Structure formats: C-alpha cells, structure tokens
Amino acid sequence: MAYNIAVDAMGGDNAPHEIIKGTAMALRENDELNVILIGDEEQIKAELDKEGLDKEVPIIHTDEWIGMDESPKQALTEKKNASIALASQLLKSGEADALVSAGNTGATVLAAAQNIPIIEGIERTALAAIYPTAKFNPESHGIALMLDVGATLRCTSKQLVHFAYMGSFYVSHVLQFDKPRVALLNNGEEPNKGGEILVKTHQELKEAEDINFIGNVEGKDILKGVAEVIVTEGFVGNIVLKLIEGAADVLRATGRYAFKKKFTWKLGLALLSSGVKRFKSKTDYTEYGGAPLLGFQKLAIKAHGRSNAKAIYNAIKVAQRSIEVKVCDHISDSIQNFNAKHRIDFIDI
Amino acid sequence: MAYNIAVDAMGGDNAPHEIIKGTAMALRENDELNVILIGDEEQIKAELDKEGLDKEVPIIHTDEWIGMDESPKQALTEKKNASIALASQLLKSGEADALVSAGNTGATVLAAAQNIPIIEGIERTALAAIYPTAKFNPESHGIALMLDVGATLRCTSKQLVHFAYMGSFYVSHVLQFDKPRVALLNNGEEPNKGGEILVKTHQELKEAEDINFIGNVEGKDILKGVAEVIVTEGFVGNIVLKLIEGAADVLRATGRYAFKKKFTWKLGLALLSSGVKRFKSKTDYTEYGGAPLLGFQKLAIKAHGRSNAKAIYNAIKVAQRSIEVKVCDHISDSIQNFNAKHRIDFIDI
Numbered sequence: 001m002a003y004n005i006a007v008d009a010m011g012g013d014n015a016p017h018e019i020i021k022g023t024a025m026a027l028r029e030n031d032e033l034n035v036i037l038i039g040d041e042e043q044i045k046a047e048l049d050k051e052g053l054d055k056e057v058p059i060i061h062t063d064e065w066i067g068m069d070e071s072p073k074q075a076l077t078e079k080k081n082a083s084i085a086l087a088s089q090l091l092k093s094g095e096a097d098a099l100v101s102a103g104n105t106g107a108t109v110l111a112a113a114q115n116i117p118i119i120e121g122i123e124r125t126a127l128a129a130i131y132p133t134a135k136f137n138p139e140s141h142g143i144a145l146m147l148d149v150g151a152t153l154r155c156t157s158k159q160l161v162h163f164a165y166m167g168s169f170y171v172s173h174v175l176q177f178d179k180p181r182v183a184l185l186n187n188g189e190e191p192n193k194g195g196e197i198l199v200k201t202h203q204e205l206k207e208a209e210d211i212n213f214i215g216n217v218e219g220k221d222i223l224k225g226v227a228e229v230i231v232t233e234g235f236v237g238n239i240v241l242k243l244i245e246g247a248a249d250v251l252r253a254t255g256r257y258a259f260k261k262k263f264t265w266k267l268g269l270a271l272l273s274s275g276v277k278r279f280k281s282k283t284d285y286t287e288y289g290g291a292p293l294l295g296f297q298k299l300a301i302k303a304h305g306r307s308n309a310k311a312i313y314n315a316i317k318v319a320q321r322s323i324e325v326k327v328c329d330h331i332s333d334s335i336q337n338f339n340a341k342h343r344i345d346f347i348d349i
Numbered sequence: 350m351a352y353n354i355a356v357d358a359m360g361g362d363n364a365p366h367e368i369i370k371g372t373a374m375a376l377r378e379n380d381e382l383n384v385i386l387i388g389d390e391e392q393i394k395a396e397l398d399k400e401g402l403d404k405e406v407p408i409i410h411t412d413e414w415i416g417m418d419e420s421p422k423q424a425l426t427e428k429k430n431a432s433i434a435l436a437s438q439l440l441k442s443g444e445a446d447a448l449v450s451a452g453n454t455g456a457t458v459l460a461a462a463q464n465i466p467i468i469e470g471i472e473r474t475a476l477a478a479i480y481p482t483a484k485f486n487p488e489s490h491g492i493a494l495m496l497d498v499g500a501t502l503r504c505t506s507k508q509l510v511h512f513a514y515m516g517s518f519y520v521s522h523v524l525q526f527d528k529p530r531v532a533l534l535n536n537g538e539e540p541n542k543g544g545e546i547l548v549k550t551h552q553e554l555k556e557a558e559d560i561n562f563i564g565n566v567e568g569k570d571i572l573k574g575v576a577e578v579i580v581t582e583g584f585v586g587n588i589v590l591k592l593i594e595g596a597a598d599v600l601r602a603t604g605r606y607a608f609k610k611k612f613t614w615k616l617g618l619a620l621l622s623s624g625v626k627r628f629k630s631k632t633d634y635t636e637y638g639g640a641p642l643l644g645f646q647k648l649a650i651k652a653h654g655r656s657n658a659k660a661i662y663n664a665i666k667v668a669q670r671s672i673e674v675k676v677c678d679h680i681s682d683s684i685q686n687f688n689a690k691h692r693i694d695f696i697d698i
Contacts, residue, residue: 119554134599150536153544161615189586194584195502219591223599236585238536240592242568247596248485250572264620275425276608 001031003320006096010037010065010083011103013306016040022312027053033320036060037064038083059286068305072106074184084108086113091298098319102303102312109151109293116296119301119332121339124159125295127302128167129241130288133225140225143288145171149237151293157200158346161208165334166294168211173319174327175288179212180228185236186216204345210334221280241326243271286311289318296329351381354667355436355445355481357406359414360387360452368451369396371661376402379498382669385409385445387432411435417654421455433457440647445669448550451652451661458500458642465645468681470688474644476651477516478590479637482564482574489574490660492637494520497587497604500642501628507695509580514641514683516578517560523667528561529577534585535565553694559683635660638667645682
C-alpha cells in the first residue's frame with residue numbers, strides 16, 4: 001500500500017528547515033511513504049540535500065506562501081498559488097491522500113474547505129484540537145481531542161452529533177485509544193442543561209450507536225482527563241483552547257519572573273525542573289500529530305505553528321495511519337448510517 | 350445614612366459560624382450598618398453570643414435552607430421559607446437594600462429573580478464573577494469581572510451591551526477602578542469576528558458613551574489582565590470560569606503529588622512557598638466581595654461557597670459601598686439613556 005502525503009513545506013515558524021527534516025525522518029522509516037513537498041524549490045532542495053535521502057522527493061514549486069499572521073481569506077484570494085492552496089488541490093485531484101501543514105491555521109481550514117470534498121451527509125467540518133490533560137490515573141491517556149475549535153462557530157444538534165462521531169472515530173482508529181469516552185461540554189451535568197440545542201444533542205448522543213457517550217461535562221472537567229473527546233461548538237472550543245494556551249503563557253511568565261527575582265525561588269524552580277520535564281514529557285501532544293480537520297473525504301492535519309522536525313514527523317505518521325485505517329471512510333459510513341436512521345429527527349416540526 | 354443588608358446566615362460551606370463572624374467584623378466597624386441575619390435563630394444566637402457585640406442584631410428565623418448541592422429550582426419550590434428566599438424578599442419589601450449570600454449559586458440567582466425588581470429597560474440579569482488575572486505591570490489590578498457567567502446562557506446584542514454597562518459601572522463605582530477597560534470576548538480581535546450578534550455588539554460598544562471599550566479579546570487574553578470587564582454570554586462565561594477553577598485544581602493536585610513523590614520536589618516546593626503565598630495574596634479576590642448579581646434594582650452579592658469570615662466581611666463592605674454609591678441607580682440611568690438613544694437599533698428590519 002502506498003501512502004501519498006502532501007506536505008506544506010513553507011508553513012510554520014520553522015519552515016522549511018524543520019519541515020524537511022521531519023519529512024526526511026518519516027521517509028527513512030517507510031519505503032511505502034511518498035511525500036510531495038510544496039514550496040520554494042530552491043530552499044526545499046537545499047534542505048533535502050542536507051538530509052541525503054536515497055529516494056527522489058517530488059517537489060511542487062511555488063513562490064507564494066501565507067505567513068502566520070496574514071488574514072487567511074485575503075491571503076488566499078491574493079495568493080492563488082500559496083503552498084497550502086496547491087497542497088490541498090492535490091487531495092482534490094487524487095495525487096495525495098492526506099495533507100500536513102504547520103502553517104496559518106485559518107488558511108489551512110479555508111484552503112481545505114475550498115478544495116477537499118466533504119463527506120456526503122456532513123453539513124459542517126470541524127477543526128479538532130489535541131490538548132494535554134491531567135493524568136491522575138494510569139488509564140488516562142493524558143490528552144483529549146476537542147472539536148470544534150474554530151471551523152464552525154455555531155452548531156445545530158445534528159452538526160454536534162456528527163462532530164461526536166468524527167472525533168470518536170478519529171481517536172479510536174487513528175490514535176487507537178480503545179472505546180474513547182465522548183462528552184458534551186455544557187454548563188451543567190444534568191441532561192436538561194444548556195438550552196434547546198444542547199439538550200437535543202445530549203439526547204441524540206445518549207442513543208447513538210458506536211459512541212461511548214459519558215454525558216455532559218463542565219468547564220472544570222476539561223483539563224481533568226475525564227473524556228478523550230469533548231464536543232462543543234467552534235466559538236466555545238476556540239475560547240477554551242486559547243484560554244488554556246494563555247494560562248500556560250501566564251505560568252511560564254510567572255516562573256521566569258520568580259527565577260530572576262529571588263535566589264530561593266530560583267533554587268526551588270531548579271529542584272522542580274525534573275518534575276516539570278516529566279510532566280511535559282507525559283503530555284507531549286506533538287506525538288499525536290496535531291489538529292485534524294474532520295468531515296472531509298481526506299484528512300488534513302494542522303500541526304502546531306511551532307512544530308519542530310519531530311512534530312512534523314509525528315504528523316506525517318498520523319496522516320499515514322489515517323490512510324492505512326481508512327478513517328475518513330469509517331466516518332463516512334457512520335454518518336450515512338446515522339443520517340439514514342434519523343431522517344426526521346432533526347426537523348423542527 | 351443607614352445601610353440595611355440582608356445576610357443569608359445558612360449559605361456556604363462554613364455557615365453559620367464564619368458568616369456570623371464576618372458579619373460581626375463588619376458591624377463593629379460601622380455604626381450605620383444594620384445587618385439582618387436570616388436562618389436558624391438558635392444557631393445564629395449561639396454564634397452571636399461568642400462575638401459579644403454591644404448592638405442587637407435582628408434575626409429572621411427559618412428552619413429551611415438550601416444545601417450547596419441541591420437542585421436550585423426544586424429546592425426553592427419545596428422550601429418556601431429557605432433562608433435565601435426570605436433574604437431576597439427583604440429587598441423586595443424594602444427592609445434591606447442589599448443581600449449577601451455564600452450559599453448555592455443557582456438558588457441565589459433564582460431567589461433574586463423571583464423577588465428583586467429588575468431595572469426598567471433591562472431584559473436579562475447577569476451574574477458577574479470576579480477572577481484573578483496576571484499582574485504583569487503595576488497598573489494592573491490583578492482581577493477582572495466577567496459577565497455573564499451563568500444567569501443568561503444565550504444573549505442578544507442589546508443584552509450584551511447592557512452587560513457591558515452594568516459591569517463597567519459596577520467596577521468604576523463599587524470597586525472604584527478608574528475608567529475600567531471593557532472588552533468583548535470573541536474568537537478573534539477583528540471587529541467582524543464571532544458572527545452576527547457579536548459583530549453588532551462590537552459596533553454598539555464602540556459607539557457607546559461612558560464605556561472605555563478596548564475591543565475584542567480572545568481566550569488567550571482572559572488571564573492576562575488586559576481588561577477589567579470581560580463581556581460574554583452566560584454559557585461561555587460559565588465554561589470559562591469553571592475551566593479556570595479546574596485548572597487551579599489540577600495545579601494544586603499536581604503540587605500535592607510532587608510534594609509526596611520525591612524529596613527534591615518537596616524541597617523545591619517548600620522554597621517556592623513564599624512565592625506562591627505572595628502570588629496568592631496579590632490576587633486575593635475575596636477582598637472584592639464576590640460575584641454581584643447585576644440588573645436588579647438592588648444588589649445581591651454571591652460570595653464564594655468556601656467563604657471564611659474575612660470574605661463575608663469583604664462582601665458586606667462591598668454591599669455597603671454599593672448602597673453608598675447608589676450603583677444600581679447609576680446603572681439604571683445609563684441603561685435608560687442608552688435605550689432611549691437606540692430605540693430602533695436593535696430591531697432587525
């Protein structure tokens with residue numbers, strides 16, 4: 001089986017160096033893996049030369065790419081040949097079966113939406129973020145998938161149920177966690193919480209086949225590792241994800257301040273550093289490849305903007321597994337099945 | 350000027366002991382303060398005796414109160430004489446001008462909604478939570494007010510603008526921060542973000558008089574102290590607030606684990622403890638009295654369930670200041686003024 005993966009060589013803070021390095025790591029490991037690199041040919045070739053691979057890597061040249069801080073819509077309109085646009089076109093044409101980019105998140109979502117066909121029966125796609133959780137017990141995986149985090153701001157019940165299927169199948173098939181626990185983010189645990197849309201979503205998820213629905217969870221549970229899949233609308237997911245990132249920033253800044261401020265604090269932090277390292281290594285979420293874009297017939301993976309070679313290597317491995325286990329086909333089957341059984345359940349009459 | 354404040358003596362994890370103790374602290378300090386205690390007379394008298402106040406404190410006896418984990422709606426229906434219900438009736442009858450409770454949050458919100466008249470022109474009330482923020486620069490106050498956090502799950506633009514007024518006036522008049530910065534929580538900083546309701550809210554806030562609107566802020570900014578008032582719908586505010594509480598739980602649990610696990614970590618944490626204490630004292634948000642319920646003609650303050658005497662003392666002081674500065678009247682004036690100027694702006698034609 002051949003795995004054809006399009007990699008945006010120009011996306012991310014460390015492009016193209018770390019992107020090519022990570023790609024080379026993956027290519028060395030698997031003869032059946034084919035990566036198509038999209039970006040500036042000269043830069044890519046220079047990086048590839050350093051790697052000394054014994055296999056020819058196809059390059060699609062472009063001199064346009066989208067910076068991390070550019071406005072996604074405007075940039076995609078002005079740069080028709082942006083690397084992320086050309087990369088997602090390869091999924092449309094069939095030349096590639098999955099895509100990896102560490103570039104501008106909005107541009108990745110929009111380029112995918114413009115080019116990759118959507119699974120039949122799915123109304124809205126979702127960007128699913130992997131984030132670290134507490135690991136208070138041995139069964140906990142130390143990570144969870146939250147969707148949506150920004151592709152679909154407001155959702156209907158049907159869309160949220162679809163997200164639950166998409167997230168659950170991604171986690172069980174690609175990340176290979178057995179029977180992932182799926183939870184609905186809400187303002188209370190009771191089934192009647194959250195207003196009409198969430199009450200209906202809860203009801204439908206409770207009855208849904210093939211989903212290990214554990215019920216509503218609250219904000220306080222998000223970091224506690226109580227579920228592997230957290231379902232919410234894009235607006236809320238976006239605020240939550242960025243709040244977690246912001247909290248980590250504040251902690252780091254506080255640590256830096258304390259380190260400089262007082263010798264005893266500096267010593268205290270130094271003594272704790274092995275613990276912090278162990279804590280971080282327990283929750284190395286780059287090993288899960290980044291944020292998948294779900295609902296498309298082919299998988300796009302948005303790796304973190306700060307991705308290093310190892311993170312890119314992991315994203316390519318995850319993309320490869322997604323092809324191997326045919327995750328998009330499984331999602332498609334489950335959605336068709338669900339929709340067929342619920343043809344009248346989401347009509348408000 | 351006399352300050353008549355109803356205090357729910359039975360609400361909170363440490364009731365009635367810490368409630369009475371905090372009440373006594375406030376009473377000793379101010380001769381013009383009158384507190385009416387609502388709860389079990391025998392228990393209250395026993396606690397009051399310990400305090401040895403030289404002033405008679407009126408007690409309204411009831412043998413019903415609502416536990417922290419009871420379902421608010423059901424409990425209020427079944428317990429017609431619950432202490433929080435009787436307390437809020439005193440605001441309706443005019444016997445008290447403000448209320449303090451450390452009890453069940455939902456029951457406090459509902460009892461207020463059942464009894465305290467709403468300011469004319471306000472459609473929905475808000476529960477406004479005070480939470481600690483980073484204090485990266487000397488101007489920062491180290492706290493912010495977020496509203497709504499659960500009284501009104503979904504909001505229209507008009508309701509969100511009202512929340513901005515309510516929050517801004519509360520912070521400027523009661524907490525006495527000069528020109529509080531007001532921000533709209535959104536999934537991006539650009540004015541066109543967040544969908545129809547938030548785009549319109551942003552536009553109206555930009556033009557609003559008497560509000561120091563700094564624009565949209567994102568999830569990453571919530572803990573960074575970039576604004577003193579953060580406006581959002583109740584569903585999002587509830588998730589955000591509980592996520593912050595959950596993150597603090599996870600940090601504490603991780604610290605406890607590390608303390609037990611390894612001697613060097615224990616030592617490291619011990620060396621840092623003065624820093625943690627200083628960090629905590631910088632952000633002692635109990636000194637701001639707790640979460641005000643805004644939009645009513647009189648102020649109810651929901652102190653934290655874990656409130657000790659000092660927190661109750663602070664909540665009573667804040668309630669007293671709210672009466673002194675007539676904050677509800679100021680909110681009322683600004684809302685009437687705003688509504689009069691925008692009679693047709695929120696009609697979707």
